[in-house]
Amino acid sequence: MANVIPDAWMPNADMERIHLHWTAGGHSANATDKKSYHILVEGNGNLVRGNHSIERNAPPPRSPRASHTKNANTGAIGVSLCCMRSARERPFNAGPSPMTETQWNKGLQVIAELAERYNILVTPTTILTHAEVEPNLRISQNNKWDIVRLAFDDRFRGPSGVGNEMRARVAALIGGAGPDGDGDDDGKMPDDARLPRFRVTDVAPSQLNFRRSPGGEKIGSLPERTVVERIGVHGEWWQVRTRLGYVGFVHSGFLSPV
């Protein structure tokens, strides 16, 4: 994956989550947008750095910082797509500056790079849209609907419908697969099916620890016979993705080829 975010935009910091927004403005980043978010994606896919560096949002809470999500800014990187000015949720009307497929694809690539840089797992509580903050983190957000619709693709709707699509695409990017027929790549990158698959074996009656990093914090467990896809190898620790799109590390000694 060729990096699209300049290294200088990603200083060392302990970041926990990535929130994807839209600005509810035009296709270019304005002064307010730059105050509110860390990275903006303009309508043509151009990236703009916000005024506040990402590390300003690292815990503990400090000021000034990018204030992009009510009561949920600490530890959270704010990425925003410049679009959807005067848009209406019901009946859906994307308005005069609808989200473009180019900026959506670029936004997913931005999120994938941030997730790798800050070692953030692809889960519904760590990489999420603003619309998912209330249901997934239980922090009220005053009916924020970014992002429950994609102006260019009607198939994905609602907080989890769009959020799950976002995470599946981000996980695929982290795994090295390219965007799927998005028009700005060759469209012939390997698809998910090419990733080698393994089954959890010889771990019963216990379960296999699913960790944030090689040998690191336990963030879940996988039952015997769970099938995972291998994304990367770090010695005896393998980075894997579950069928629901969760990405983490497991000890390779309990995986056998499917």
Ligand SMILES: [Zn+2]
């Ligand atoms: Zn938002």
